[in-house]
Amino acid sequence: MNRVELQEMAEKERERQAAFRCRLLCCASTPCLSSGATAVIDKLTNELKERDLNATVEVVSTGCMGPCSRGPVVTVQVQDQDDVIYENVTPDVAADIVTKHVVENKPVEEHVLPADMPFFAKQEKVVLKNSGLIDPSRLEDYIAHGGYTALAECLREMSPEQVCEAVTASGLRGRGGAGFPTGLKWDMVRRTQRDRKYVVANGDEGDPGAYMDRTLMESDPHRVLEGMAIAGYATGAEQGYIYVRGEYPVAAERLQRAIRMAERRGLLGSRILESGFNFRIDVRIGAGAFVCGEETALMASIMGKRGQPVPRPPYPAQSGLWGQPTLINNVETFGNIAAVINNGPQWFAEYGTEKSKGTKVFALAGNVVNTGLIEVPMGTTLREIVYEIGGGIPDGREFKAAQTGGPSGGCIPASFLDTPVDYDSLRALGSIMGSGGLIVMDDRSCMPDVAKFFMAFCMDESCGKCAPCRVGTVQMHRILERITNGSGVPEDLDTLEELCIMVGETSLCALGQSAPNPIRSTLRYFREEYEAHIRDRVCPAGACTMDQVPLWEYRTNGHAQSANGAQPETATA
Amino acid sequence: MSTRTAAKGATGAENGNLIDDPRFKLIDRTLKRYQFQQDALIEVLHTAQEAFGYLDKELLVYVAHQLKLPLSWVYGVATFYHFFSLEPLGDHSCNVCLGTACYVKGAAEIVALLQEEFGIEPGQTTEDGSFSVATARCVGSCGLAPVVVLDGEVMGKVEPEAIVAKVKERLATRSPRAVAA
Numbered sequence: 001m002n003r004v005e006l007q008e009m010a011e012k013e014r015e016r017q018a019a020f021r022c023r024l025l026c027c028a029s030t031p032c033l034s035s036g037a038t039a040v041i042d043k044l045t046n047e048l049k050e051r052d053l054n055a056t057v058e059v060v061s062t063g064c065m066g067p068c069s070r071g072p073v074v075t076v077q078v079q080d081q082d083d084v085i086y087e088n089v090t091p092d093v094a095a096d097i098v099t100k101h102v103v104e105n106k107p108v109e110e111h112v113l114p115a116d117m118p119f120f121a122k123q124e125k126v127v128l129k130n131s132g133l134i135d136p137s138r139l140e141d142y143i144a145h146g147g148y149t150a151l152a153e154c155l156r157e158m159s160p161e162q163v164c165e166a167v168t169a170s171g172l173r174g175r176g177g178a179g180f181p182t183g184l185k186w187d188m189v190r191r192t193q194r195d196r197k198y199v200v201a202n203g204d205e206g207d208p209g210a211y212m213d214r215t216l217m218e219s220d221p222h223r224v225l226e227g228m229a230i231a232g233y234a235t236g237a238e239q240g241y242i243y244v245r246g247e248y249p250v251a252a253e254r255l256q257r258a259i260r261m262a263e264r265r266g267l268l269g270s271r272i273l274e275s276g277f278n279f280r281i282d283v284r285i286g287a288g289a290f291v292c293g294e295e296t297a298l299m300a301s302i303m304g305k306r307g308q309p310v311p312r313p314p315y316p317a318q319s320g321l322w323g324q325p326t327l328i329n330n331v332e333t334f335g336n337i338a339a340v341i342n343n344g345p346q347w348f349a350e351y352g353t354e355k356s357k358g359t360k361v362f363a364l365a366g367n368v369v370n371t372g373l374i375e376v377p378m379g380t381t382l383r384e385i386v387y388e389i390g391g392g393i394p395d396g397r398e399f400k401a402a403q404t405g406g407p408s409g410g411c412i413p414a415s416f417l418d419t420p421v422d423y424d425s426l427r428a429l430g431s432i433m434g435s436g437g438l439i440v441m442d443d444r445s446c447m448p449d450v451a452k453f454f455m456a457f458c459m460d461e462s463c464g465k466c467a468p469c470r471v472g473t474v475q476m477h478r479i480l481e482r483i484t485n486g487s488g489v490p491e492d493l494d495t496l497e498e499l500c501i502m503v504g505e506t507s508l509c510a511l512g513q514s515a516p517n518p519i520r521s522t523l524r525y526f527r528e529e530y531e532a533h534i535r536d537r538v539c540p541a542g543a544c545t546m547d548q549v550p551l552w553e554y555r556t557n558g559h560a561q562s563a564n565g566a567q568p569e570t571a572t573a
Numbered sequence: 574m575s576t577r578t579a580a581k582g583a584t585g586a587e588n589g590n591l592i593d594d595p596r597f598k599l600i601d602r603t604l605k606r607y608q609f610q611q612d613a614l615i616e617v618l619h620t621a622q623e624a625f626g627y628l629d630k631e632l633l634v635y636v637a638h639q640l641k642l643p644l645s646w647v648y649g650v651a652t653f654y655h656f657f658s659l660e661p662l663g664d665h666s667c668n669v670c671l672g673t674a675c676y677v678k679g680a681a682e683i684v685a686l687l688q689e690e691f692g693i694e695p696g697q698t699t700e701d702g703s704f705s706v707a708t709a710r711c712v713g714s715c716g717l718a719p720v721v722v723l724d725g726e727v728m729g730k731v732e733p734e735a736i737v738a739k740v741k742e743r744l745a746t747r748s749p750r751a752v753a754a
Contacts, residue, residue, distance in 0.1 A: 031714040034727035068716025069730075208672030208711035246619075246656050247712050287615055288655030290710060304614035306653040365674035365715035372716045403673065437715075439673045453676055457710060463653075 001266045002274040003152045006143065013144035018079075021056040022102050025075040026089075027132060028061040029218050030250055032071035036090065040072050043091040047098040057102055063219020065132035067119060068372040075132065076101055085113045085120075118388040119370045124351060126359045127335040128375045131219035136254050139261040142222040148267055150341035151226050154233055155275045163234035164190055167337065170345035171357030176202055176293075176330030177405065177434045178510075179356070179423040185327060188317040189235040192325040197237035199228050200321070200328045202298060203244040203251070206290035207406030208457065210437030212361040213331040215373050217244065217251035220335070221258035225281060227334030229268060230341065232279040235327050240279060242331070243298055245286040256283050290407075290461035294509050295328045297463065308463045309509035330435070332361055352378035356422035366403075366439040369394050376421075383417040386440055397442040400541075401525075405434025407454045407461075408514035410521025411447065430521040432514070446543035447526040448533055451519045452480035458515040469512030472503035476519065486546035488534040497523070596624040597635070604639055611640050614650055618657055627658045663698040663705035665743050667736070668722040672711030675719040679733075683719060684708065686733040687740075703744055 001009070017023065026032075026041045044059045065073045070087035076097065077083050084107050086097065093111055100106045115121075125131070134141040142148070154163050168183025189197060201224060205213040217224060228240045244252040259281050262268040270278045289307045291297045297307040299321050320326025336358060340348045349357045356378040362385065365371045369391030376385065382402055386392070393399050401411035404421075410431035412419065419425050423433050441450070459473040476499050482488045500516035507513045523530060532538050537546050603620040607613030617640065621632050628651055637647040651657045669675075669683050687706050688694055698705035714720050717729025721736050724743070728736070 030727055031717045031729060034714065034717065034720075034729050068714070071716075205713065206710070208676075209674045209715050210711070211713035211715055214713040246654075247709060285616065285619060286654075287619065287657060288709075289653065301615065302612065304612035304650070306649055308653075363715055365718060366677045371674075371718070406673070437673065439677060441677060445677060453673070461710070 227337035
């Protein structure tokens with residue numbers, strides 16, 4: 001297909017959709033599916049068939065609309081009217097929607113989610129623009145919403161150098177967590193002179209509590225493919241891989257189907273859009289290893305090996321997959337590319353702050369009223385996210401901390417709620433932006449317990465290659481276990497801090513280097529909680545079972561001494 | 574050889590003829606799709622695990638032979654990734670998500686209750702091979718925390734007593750195992 005045919009297909013699909021008076025969009029992402037979306041979709045389809053409305057009303061299975069805890073979610077689109085969003089839709093509510101809203105134009109008020117509620121009003125959708133509005137299994141739907149025009153533009157009007165310049169000018173930084181300037185990385189790969197190059201999309205998303213990439217891959221797979229193809233053109237690569245973690249079977253399947261459809265239409269594969277550019281994408285499935293989110297471990301996994309990181313340099317841009325220059329970006333980063341090319345880098349740079357441009361997708365979860373997926377401009381404050389978009393803390397409880405960045409990040413206390421959320425501000429607070437997981441904790445969460453939880457995670461997921469991480473995480477976890485079961489001693493805090501420095505500075509890869517972050521940040525802001533556990537053997541939040549006692553107290557002069565001060569008879573010097 | 578291995582994962586080794594087992598065709602298909610390239614090892618192991626339920630030694634030997642890799646290499650990869658199991662799993666499996674959001678919403682209590690009711694810890698299978706419990710680090714449905722995956726089905730906003738009841742229901746209705754000759 002060429003550019004003209006692309007446009008024709010877009011127009012034809014838009015006409016086809018406009019012919020329907022009413023369209024019922026049903027979220028079919030994993031959370032809504034598990035809440036019963038299939039039954040809802042079936043009910044809607046049956047009701048329409050019974051009333052013989054199929055000519056004027058269409059049922060569409062779409063991707064995620066955002067408020068995941070209120071699913072199944074259905075959006076009703078009626079011509080010349082605003083969209084109405086329904087929450088908690090059951091098959092009975094679905095029947096009502098057809099009889100009352102579709103036929104009589106009277107929305108079912110009890111289940112309507114107001115479109116002006118802060119959860120929706122405060123978001124700016126760039127990456128998730130199509131999510132919830134298109135059918136991810138239909139290429140035509142993506143094209144009708146402007147899909148693949150960015151790729152066509154690049155192939156026709158721009159040189160690879162110009163594409164890299166555009167991405168650099170936009171200020172886009174890697175959305176995987178580290179925030180490296182994307183355009184710079186692309187240019188580095190472009191300039192490396194080798195005959196084979198690769199583009200890899202990191203869809204490992206191992207951070208517990210994060211599901212932005214899953215949503216993008218399930219709801220708008222073509223967007224990721226288009227971003228990768230543009231990257232391939234810009235860097236000179238002809239082969240791409242999307243690494244999807246094993247826990248995301250639906251995402252992997254939708255991506256594979258999308259790739260096949262795009263190839264069939266000449267939008268991927270050989271001679272894309274009848275140009276000289278070839279680009280193939282293959283999906284590689286992970287097998288349950290958090291460390292494979294680290295880029296060198298990910299590449300090892302794609303090459304069929306154990307996912308163990310290797311030292312850098314050489315960086316993947318010089319030597320990556322099979323020793324060739326490789327561009328690795330997060331799935332969400334690729335999700336931004338089409339918008340940057342279509343609207344221009346200046347448009348993108350209008351969003352966000354000076355050093356953190358654009359929007360960021362967050363997975364808001366934990367003890368907050370509205371949990372779900374949100375996309376906000378960089379620089380939105382934490383307070384806005386938690387209280388306005390998130391709707392505040394349920395059950396009348398108090399906000400205690402917001403955890404960002406997963407096991408590599410930290411906890412931010414209430415005193416910093418007015419911090420703008422961007423890469424540098426969060427780093428200054430001792431946390432990181434991370435991939436976008438934002439867990440809200442109320443006063444029932446115990447901070448040493450949270451630190452122990454994350455350390456258990458790092459301990460399990462450590463690949464075992466380097467001693468600081470392999471041994472250090474175990475030792476830190478043991479100390480935290482003692483602190484949270486009542487047998488902690490004051491020296492434990494000193495040892496913990498020492499270990500944090502040692503593991504953080506000497507680990508081979510970012511898993512080990514950032515494993516101490518939760519401990520560091522909770523010690524910084526919640527030290528009195530640790531001290532209460534040790535000194536008073538009390539858990540202020542009431543979460544820990546403090547049923548053990550300290551065994552021996554070792555003084556710095558090396559003499560063992562029991563907790564009541566008595567010296568043993570045979571003292572060891 | 575126990576009847577369990579014979580019914581579930583035996584690779585036809587008892588009659589000495591590996592190729593008779595039709596599930597090998599699935600593995601062969603994957604091998605062909607990736608043109609027997611060594612870097613397709615993880616994909617092949619995924620297919621093998623799906624077809625046979627777990628990776629027993631004969632299976633690893635077969636894969637190593639087909640891909641011309643040392644058995645130690647294949648074993649190293651199979652044991653590195655959490656997904657691959659070298660032990661047979663139960664007929665029904667319950668995977669409790671222990672991601673941060675689920676943890677904050679009480680996933681640890683679900684694990685504790687399952688442990689109490691069925692006597693097994695995460696990573697173990699019951700004596701009769703009917704049920705195994707595992708924990709996952711995050712399945713990506715955090716809006717519905719706490720999440721449990723029961724026999725591949727994702728269930729959200731789970732209460733500890735409710736999931737125990739569901740498991741008991743599944744166990745009660747399962748058909749008796751076909752006993753191998």
